[in-house]
Amino acid sequence: MTVKTLTINGQMISAREDETLLEAAQEAGVHIPTLCHLEGVGDVGACRLCLVEIAGINKLLPACVTKVAEGMEVNTNSDRLQKYRRTIIEMLFAEGNHICSVCVANGNCELQDLAIEMGMDHVSLEYQNPKRSVDTSHDRFAIDHNRCILCTRCVRVCDEIEGAHTWDMAGRGSKSHVITDLSQPWGTSQTCTSCGKCVNACPTGALFNKGASVGEMVHDRGKINFLFNARTKKEWNF
Amino acid sequence: MELNELLEITRIEHDQTKPVQVRCCTAAGCLSSGSQAVKDNLDAAVKAAGLEDKIHVSGVGCMRLCCQGPLVQVDQESNKESKLFEQVKPEDSVKVIDAIEGKETNLKQQDLHQPFFTRQLPIVLENSGKIDPERIQSYIAENGYQGLYQVLREMKPSEVVETITKSGLRGRGGAGYPTGLKWATVAKSKGDKKYVICNADEGDPGAFMDRSVLESDPHRLLEGMAIAAYAIGASQGYIYVRAEYPIAIKRLETAIRQAQRLGLLGSQIFDSPFDFKIEIRIGAGAYVCGEETALMASIEGKRGVPHPRPPYPAESGLWGYPTLINNVETFANIAPIIRKGADWFAGIGTEKSKGTKVFALAGKIRNTGLIEVPMGTTLEEIVQEMGGGVPDGGIAKAVQTGGPSGGCIPASAFATPVDYESLTALGSMMGSGGMIVMDQTTNMVDVARFFMEFCMDESCGKCIPCRVGTVQLHDLLTKISDGKAAQADLELLEELCDMVKHTSLCGLGQSAPNPVFSTLKYFRDEYLALIR
Numbered sequence: 001m002t003v004k005t006l007t008i009n010g011q012m013i014s015a016r017e018d019e020t021l022l023e024a025a026q027e028a029g030v031h032i033p034t035l036c037h038l039e040g041v042g043d044v045g046a047c048r049l050c051l052v053e054i055a056g057i058n059k060l061l062p063a064c065v066t067k068v069a070e071g072m073e074v075n076t077n078s079d080r081l082q083k084y085r086r087t088i089i090e091m092l093f094a095e096g097n098h099i100c101s102v103c104v105a106n107g108n109c110e111l112q113d114l115a116i117e118m119g120m121d122h123v124s125l126e127y128q129n130p131k132r133s134v135d136t137s138h139d140r141f142a143i144d145h146n147r148c149i150l151c152t153r154c155v156r157v158c159d160e161i162e163g164a165h166t167w168d169m170a171g172r173g174s175k176s177h178v179i180t181d182l183s184q185p186w187g188t189s190q191t192c193t194s195c196g197k198c199v200n201a202c203p204t205g206a207l208f209n210k211g212a213s214v215g216e217m218v219h220d221r222g223k224i225n226f227l228f229n230a231r232t233k234k235e236w237n238f
Numbered sequence: 239m240e241l242n243e244l245l246e247i248t249r250i251e252h253d254q255t256k257p258v259q260v261r262c263c264t265a266a267g268c269l270s271s272g273s274q275a276v277k278d279n280l281d282a283a284v285k286a287a288g289l290e291d292k293i294h295v296s297g298v299g300c301m302r303l304c305c306q307g308p309l310v311q312v313d314q315e316s317n318k319e320s321k322l323f324e325q326v327k328p329e330d331s332v333k334v335i336d337a338i339e340g341k342e343t344n345l346k347q348q349d350l351h352q353p354f355f356t357r358q359l360p361i362v363l364e365n366s367g368k369i370d371p372e373r374i375q376s377y378i379a380e381n382g383y384q385g386l387y388q389v390l391r392e393m394k395p396s397e398v399v400e401t402i403t404k405s406g407l408r409g410r411g412g413a414g415y416p417t418g419l420k421w422a423t424v425a426k427s428k429g430d431k432k433y434v435i436c437n438a439d440e441g442d443p444g445a446f447m448d449r450s451v452l453e454s455d456p457h458r459l460l461e462g463m464a465i466a467a468y469a470i471g472a473s474q475g476y477i478y479v480r481a482e483y484p485i486a487i488k489r490l491e492t493a494i495r496q497a498q499r500l501g502l503l504g505s506q507i508f509d510s511p512f513d514f515k516i517e518i519r520i521g522a523g524a525y526v527c528g529e530e531t532a533l534m535a536s537i538e539g540k541r542g543v544p545h546p547r548p549p550y551p552a553e554s555g556l557w558g559y560p561t562l563i564n565n566v567e568t569f570a571n572i573a574p575i576i577r578k579g580a581d582w583f584a585g586i587g588t589e590k591s592k593g594t595k596v597f598a599l600a601g602k603i604r605n606t607g608l609i610e611v612p613m614g615t616t617l618e619e620i621v622q623e624m625g626g627g628v629p630d631g632g633i634a635k636a637v638q639t640g641g642p643s644g645g646c647i648p649a650s651a652f653a654t655p656v657d658y659e660s661l662t663a664l665g666s667m668m669g670s671g672g673m674i675v676m677d678q679t680t681n682m683v684d685v686a687r688f689f690m691e692f693c694m695d696e697s698c699g700k701c702i703p704c705r706v707g708t709v710q711l712h713d714l715l716t717k718i719s720d721g722k723a724a725q726a727d728l729e730l731l732e733e734l735c736d737m738v739k740h741t742s743l744c745g746l747g748q749s750a751p752n753p754v755f756s757t758l759k760y761f762r763d764e765y766l767a768l769i770r
Contacts, residue, residue: 044545044700045545045546045701045743046700046701046702046743047701047702048701048702048703048741048742048743051741059740060740060741061546062546065546083737084737084740084741087733087734087737088702088703088741091702091703091706091707091710092702092706094706094710095705095706095709124730125710125730126710126713128706128709149702150699150700150705168541169541169543169699171699172524172695172696172697172698172699173694173695173696173697173698173699173705173708173709174694174697174699174705174706174709175699176698176699176700176705
């Protein structure tokens with residue numbers, strides 16, 4: 001395995017050749033915000049929060065799927081990037097109905113954390129107020145589509161870790177939404193194993209354990225990582 | 239199949255030629271105005287007059303001047319002047335026969351010496367309107383499949399790539415990437431299998447170039463794809479064509495079947511070790527599936543959404559194998575380049591944009607239809623001379639090129655020669671070749687809003703900037719259009735356009751703000767006039 005050396009925000013770092021910029025940055029202690037990225041499942045480069053500037057390349061590239069290269073000069077934190085990231089978060093707040101005070105994930109929400117990190121004090125875009133539903137047909141879990149940011153973590157974790165592929169996407173553009181089976185109520189799903197991995201993977205309060213009241217929703221990410229490491233690296237320690 | 243068998247088909251085809259050829263356009267445009275009935279009646283009229291030995295009626299592809307359809311062209315051995323009849327009704331068939339016999343008619347006849355026709359330089363469309371797209375013999379008689387023979391029997395794959403590189407051909411799908419370089423990259427990529435894909439998912443509003451090639455001359459595409467497959471080492475090809483093109487799909491199916499029957503597709507083509515099969519994949523009608531990574535996902539049977547590049551298809555494409563994706567028009571240029579040589583092709587066009595380009599002229603213009611002109615023809619020549627300008631004394635204000643990814647070019651810049659670089663410099667792009675002419679009555683904010691609505695509807699929803707950004711931009715444009723916007727909204731519009739352009743995942747989102755940018759650049763006063 002060859003080692004590559006590159007600079008991130010002017011700091012020299014070394015990385016294994018198969019590492020992504022995001023992994024290399026995390027190892028070096030550089031924080032790059034992400035939403036759709038979830039350790040243990042495949043990356044899709046969809047949320048665009050981890051976009052970085054690379055010297056000599058005109059386009060901004062997503063750190064989660066861009067491999068390190070020798071001599072790369074990466075900037076993860078320019079004013080321009082920060083502005084774009086803040087707009088992305090604002091767009092999400094404008095798209096769904098994210099009212100933290102009545103959300104089960106209040107205080108345990110990645111979207112909320114990022115809004116705080118970006119210093120977002122209001123939403124300067126028009127709220128879209130879409131008509132979205134809530135599905136409480138499952139015995140143990142529920143989904144509130146109003147809080148879904150379409151990161152597809154649930155889709156990927158259900159497919160790649162649990163192997164059930166209960167979740168998928170339907171609709172296009174602003175009408176995109178996650179579905180269970182062929183858009184059947186979750187409670188009637190024939191493929192759902194009720195393992196709860198999707199609930200643990202969800203960055204917001206869209207997927208939640210029934211009965212949990214506001215602020216109680218704790219996501220146990222460790223479980224997903226444990227399964228991933230156990231399968232791919234044969235590491236069994238939690 | 240051997241070369242002499244090809245030539246024998248050609249000979250028989252020419253021997254059977256009757257003294258009078260009546261060609262009736264059966265491409266989608268004319269069909270939609272009833273040309274099938276015209277052709278059937280012409281057949282019947284010829285039979286009734288007992289002229290079957292003398293007159294041959296055939297259904298052919300597009301004859302370009304779509305606005306005047308149904309079109310019927312008559313070529314007579316005894317009379318060198320071809321006649322092109324326009325707006326032919328089914329009941330006019332007897333009049334057409336009368337005209338052939340030299341009698342007076344009141345049929346509307348189009349002047350074939352007008353610039354719309356004389357300025358064209360058909361390479362891609364050389365057979366369009368001439369041959370019967372449903373008969374392979376008709377294509378073979380026009381030197382069809384000779385390029386493929388030449389390649390398989392006389393050239394090494396690397397020589398084919400070199401020829402295409404030397405010709406200077408660039409991708410006709412819009413971005414203008416050098417075709418030879420793309421082929422060379424796929425040829426060099428390592429893989430147990432390789433694929434060739436033809437992107438026939440044309441979906442820009444106002445664009446119908448690819449549809450016309452598919453409907454008028456499908457074998458040209460198959461031959462181009464086979465040559466490409468040989469050059470890069472692929473044995474399987476796919477044509478990804480949109481379901482909205484049923485006639486094109488039917489004719490492609492017929493063409494593939496005919497080519498297979500003659501051994502021009504399948505195993506050991508022209509008794510060489512080269513095998514190549516082509517299958518059709520029908521798209522369900524998502525604009526984003528024209529984006530290559532989304533297109534491949536769709537062929538694989540997955541949801542048609544793009545994924546980040548790299549890896550590029552040339553390295554890891556369909557099912558992870560090296561894949562060559564080219565547009566219909568790009569493949570349609572291949573056989574003539576092989577037959578006539580790279581230098582011939584490189585001698586046409588401008589320094590950096592070689593060959594010709596097919597454009598679909600539409601909008602407020604007298605002659606709407608298809609044109610194929612050498613690269614470097616100016617917009618003035620296209621709009622005013624070939625297109626005949628705006629009807630009813632109107633004045634052209636702008637021309638929109640490149641569809642939702644392109645922009646509006648103001649009349650003041652009509653002297654610009656059409657090539658990849660100069661259109662990009664104007665803030666528009668070549669795109670696949672749609673050209674929509676607008677006159678003084680057009681409101682440019684409306685135009686921008688129309689294209690943003692299109693992008694909003696067609697966004698796949700995967701990445702946030704495109705999914706939410708296009709909705710926000712559309713709402714802002716509506717607000718401006720309704721006269722309810724303030725200066726701050728215009729600033730927000732520009733800010734969001736910049737953000738959507740630079741952060742979106744694929745070409746759809748990255749180029750969605752282009753119509754806004756270009757209308758703001760040239761027609762800012764129209765925006766300002768609407769702001770309180």
